Amino acid sequence: MSDNPLPTATIYVDGFNLYRQNLVHNPVGKWLDLWALSRLLLPTHEIKRVRYFTANVRPLKGYDPQGPIRQQTYLRALRDSGVDVHDNGQFRADPRNLPILPLTEGPDGELVKVRVRKIEEKGSDVNLASHLIFDACTDPSDVAVLVSNDSDYCTALHLLTEGLGRRFGVFSPIERPAAALLALDPLFVKPIRSAAILESQLPDPYVRKNGKMLTRPAAWA
Numbered sequence: 652m653s654d655n656p657l658p659t660a661t662i663y664v665d666g667f668n669l670y671r672q673n674l675v676h677n678p679v680g681k682w683l684d685l686w687a688l689s690r691l692l693l694p695t696h697e698i699k700r701v702r703y704f705t706a707n708v709r710p711l712k713g714y715d716p717q718g719p720i721r722q723q724t725y726l727r728a729l730r731d732s733g734v735d736v737h738d739n740g741q742f743r744a745d746p747r748n749l750p751i752l753p754l755t756e757g758p759d760g761e762l763v764k765v766r767v768r769k770i771e772e773k774g775s776d777v778n779l780a781s782h783l784i785f786d787a788c789t790d791p792s793d794v795a796v797l798v799s800n801d802s803d804y805c806t807a808l809h810l811l812t813e814g815l816g817r818r819f820g821v822f823s824p825i826e827r828p829a830a831a832l833l834a835l836d837p838l839f840v841k842p843i844r845s846a847a848i849l850e851s852q853l854p855d856p857y858v859r860k861n862g863k864m865l866t867r868p869a870a871w872a
Contacts, residue, residue: 658793660696660820661786662689663779663797667772671842672800672824673843680848682725682867686732688851689796692822692841699792702746702782703729704775706740721868738781740775780807787817794838798822803856813814 674681689698705726708719730736750762757763783795784807793860795811797804800823811817812835820839821828828840856864 657697659699661792662701668799702778802829
C-alpha cells in the first residue's frame with residue numbers, strides 16, 4: 652500500500668448542462684460512464700463520489716415519446732455503477748409570451764409577442780449547490796469538481812472557497828468555461844472533449860449487480 656495516497660475528489664455533474672453542451676448532438680456518447688470519464692480526466696486523484704443532478708423527462712407532444720424510457724434506462728445504469736443520482740429537479744413545459752424575432756414594435760410601441768411553449772429544467776442547480784456545500788461541511792474531499800459551464804454556481808463556489816477554505820476544479824463542457832467561473836480561481840479546468848466521451852462509455856450490454864442486463868438504447872447506437 653502506498654504511503655502517499657492520492658488526494659480525493661467528488662464530482663458534481665449538472666446533467667442538463669452536460670447534455671446540452673456535449674451530448675444533444677452526439678447520440679453515440681450518451682451511454683456515458685461518469686466514473687470512467689472522471690478517472691480519465693483526473694488520474695491524479697481518487698474519485699471518492701460522483702453525484703449526478705437531473706430531472707425526469709416527461710413525454711410531451713411533439714417530442715420523441717421514447718425519450719423518458721431511454722433516460723430511465725440510463726439512470727438505472729448510473730445508479731448500479733455507484734453514481735448518486737439526484738433526479739428530483741422538475742421538467743417544466745409552460746406557456747410564455749415572448750417577443751418575436753426580428754424584434755418588432757406594434758402600434759402601441761410595445762414589442763410584438765407570440766405565445767410559445769417554453770420547456771426548461773428547474774431545481775437541479777439548487778440541488779447541486781446544496782450538496783456541494785453540505786458535503787464540504789460534513790464529508791469533504793480534497794477537491795470538489797463541477798461539471799458545468801453555468802455561472803449560476805458562482806455564489807456556492809465562492810462560499811466553498813472563501814467561507815469553508817475548500818478548493819474546486821471544473822470539467823468544462825466547452826473549451827473555455829464562463830469568465831465568472833474562471834475568476835474564482837479553480838484549482839484546474841479540464842475541457843470535456845468528444846474523444847474523452849467516446850472513450851468513457853458504459854459496457855453494452857451493461858450487466859447489473861443483480862445479473863440483469865441493460866442495453867444501450869438503439870437511438871444511441
